[in-house]
Each structure stands twice: as structure tokens, then as C-alpha cells.
Amino acid sequence: MSSFQRAVFESVLSGDLEALQRCLEREAAAESRELDPFGMKDKEGRNALLNACMLGRTAIARELVRHGARVNERTARGEQATWLLRRTSFCSILLNCHFYVFLSLGYTALHLAACWGHLGIVGTLVELGADLQAKTFRGQRPVDLAQTYSRTQCANCLLTAEAKQDLMTYVGFVQDLVSDPESSLTGEEKEFCECACSAKTDWIQSVRNPKAADFTAQRRDMEDTLRPILHKPSAQLKPAQQAAVSRFDFFFTDARENWVKKRLLL
Template structure:
């Protein structure tokens, strides 16, 4: 038999990922990392999820939780780096300890918007693209809770912004579902930049891979394409605040250069007098 306390605690575990929005009270963040040894295995239906209340704060608390939620980066670093700290040897195990839906302490930091904590913990080699049982990543979590600065740090650290959850949603879609407008705008911007980066990489690979390329290419044309790709990469690196419109314009400019050359690559040549680089 599942007790009322058991139902409430389990509902809080599922609240962020399965309800129609983040919990109204962020104090429930701490509850997801209490010891779960006595948790029953029965499913909690959606009605119970919606009616969930804050569980009693009982059980063994993960010693990393408090510094993670309060932004105590120095405290976390002492645990990880001081051999004399009583939790030092279990630091990584404590960091990766999961709740019943597969969320570790990094998710608590995302919920609390502790961007500096995420940045600090990333250097210990954690997988920032790890997914929960239902496919949610840290980016999905930060997007759902409207943690814009945390989203920026995660993107800066190179997380996969195209990762999908069990609903086939990207983080941008989750932000939209929870009406996190600023997060939607930022992720739209990040996706636009990623699209340009991927196009540059694809074009570069096409003209440098003799086996996968669509055809032979004159040296002059190859240099034109590679120079154009280099210029666009440099533009991305030096225009970190460029708008989505500007990013799309850069991509269109590259396409205008590349398309006629690739069309020529795919067109059979007449005669053999012309020399190519291959």
C-alpha cells in the first residue's frame, strides 16, 4: 500500500517533467534528493501529480545539495578537492546520485538557476548531456524553469541543444510549453548559430573529402568555398551578440557562394582539357 506521504513525495519527483509546468513553489527542489530507500515502486498517475503537496523533509540529505542550491561553489570544490573532507571519496557518486526519474544533483542546480555551480561541476568530467528516464536533459530542465543564465552557460559548455525528450521535444519546445519567452528567444538564437555552424562544417567536408564529394572541383572554386567558410567561422567567433536575422543573413551569403559551385561540381564536364585538383 502506498502511503499519502509516499504519493506526495513521488509526485514531487515527477512534478517538473510531467506536469504542465514547473512547481509553483521552488522549495520542492530539495525533496528530490532525499534518501529514497523506502520509496514504493507503484506508478503515480497524473491526477496525483497535480494534487501533490510539499513532502516532509525527512531522510538523509545529499551533502552536496545545500551548496549546490545556494551557489556555494567554494563549498563544493572543497568536497571534491580536499582529501580531508569526509565526503571527498564519494563526491562523484553523490553528485550523480539519481532520483526515481533519473535526475542527479545537476538538475537541482539547474532548477535553482545556479549557473556558477553548473560551470564549476562541469570541470569534474560530468556528462552534461545525460538524460533522465524520459529523455530530459539539463537544458530541458533549465528551459522549463526559465533559468536563462543557466541556459547560456550550458550552451557555452557545448551541450546538445537538439536533444529530444520522450515527447520528441527540444529544450526550446519545452520552454515554449511552459511560456518561458526569454528562454525560447535565446534557444532560437542558439539554434540559428548551430545551423550556420553545421552548414559551414558540411560545406567544408564536401570540398575536402574526395570520396564523399559530389564531383570534381577546380582548385580556384575549392579555395573560394574554403575561404568563404573560414570567413563565416570568424564572423561567428567575433559576433557573439549578433541577432538571429544577422545569422541567417550570413548563412544565405554562404549559400549564394556555394550553391553555383556545387551545381558546377555535379555537372558533367565537356572534354578533358580543364585541370582539376583531383
């Protein structure tokens, strides 16, 4: 490891934000920059950002991400592959998926923050685009770990973020469908859909202290409102439009998870 990587890592462990900032600023000004400034890891495969999040150091985590730390990077522990190999045949792994996928199913920064109960870090990582659906080799999402270890506030934060993401994804889906040149929607139907999207977008931007149930209710309301338009009989829909609706319905059902399990583990 380089002296720079070690300095970054030690600043994170000691919680010295000023030392970290000085180190990163010197590196930014240097002509020859470190290829992987956050490459140093501990014996558990945790880099600087992962340790910062595990220790609950919000300001340090923000500083690391601002300088290029990858928010969704995972730990790299050797037990993932062996754990999976014990539960499935080697042949099925070769036939159904890429082996390297299993080697990357460690813990993300959001997993660590959630299971240690660092609410501030959880909120920060969500804001910075952390993957809410990332799963470990045991199939655990960040919210699952928060619930397992009774980190109630973190679990509620993550459930709310998931519900918000669900609503925003549905709004984006409808917007894409409206703008699709192959769409068979009439002008009046498109205008109706656009109004529904605008109303939900305005609600998302203006609501204060919403809960997961609030986002879920808004999602269901929008879906119920647009169902007569988006779920026309197949004969009235062009193939691409019908496929898009079907794909979206599939994505938000338990069938998605069952499909993934079958593809990876059968």
C-alpha cells in the first residue's frame, strides 16, 4: 500500500476529518495521482468508506464520496463463494451465471451503517445514491440487516426510501411510456398521464416528514388512476407498449425475486 492510501485509511479510523481533507487536497493538487486512493482494506475487506460508515462518521463519508469513493463498493470476503458452492452444484454455476458475481456479494457501506444503527450515515448514503436493493451472499438487503439487529430508526428510514424510490420509478415509467413514439395512447390520454405525473412529482417535492405508507398510498393512487389507460386490452396496445407494462408489473412483484433465485441457484 502507498503512503497516501495508508494516510487516508488511518485518518478515517482515527476520525480526523481535517487530516483527511489535507491529505485529499494534496493528492488532488499532485501531478501524479494515486490510481486507487481508497484501495487500502482491512482484513475483512473493508476500505476507507466502508469503515467510515461502520463507525458512523458522516462528515468523513461525505468527504470520501466527494473525492471519488464508490458508494456501492462491497467488501470482498472469501466465504461468499464457498457458502454458495455448498448449496448448489458447480455445474449449475457455470451454466446459469458468471462465477465472479458470487465473489462480489459482500457488504456495502449501507449494509454496515444499517446493521450498526447509524441513522445519519444511512440517510447520507441514501442521499448519495446507495443501492437500497443490494444483497449480500446471504440475500440480505440493508433494511433486512437493520430489522435483524433491531435498528428500528434505520429500518424505517430505509423502508421510506424504498417506497419513495418505488413511486419515483413508477412516475418515470409512465413518463417514458407517454413519450414513446410507438405508444398508442391518444392525445387526451397522454395529457391525463402527464398531469398525474406532475401531481405526484409536486407531492414528492413538497411533502414534509413522509412515511413509507404515504409513498405507498400515492403509488397505489396513481396506479389505480391510470389503470384504465395503461391496462388496455392487448388488442388495443402495440407490442412494445404491452411489453413495457408487463415488464413493469413483473418488476414490482414477488415473481421477480423468485425468478432471480431460480436463475442463480437452481
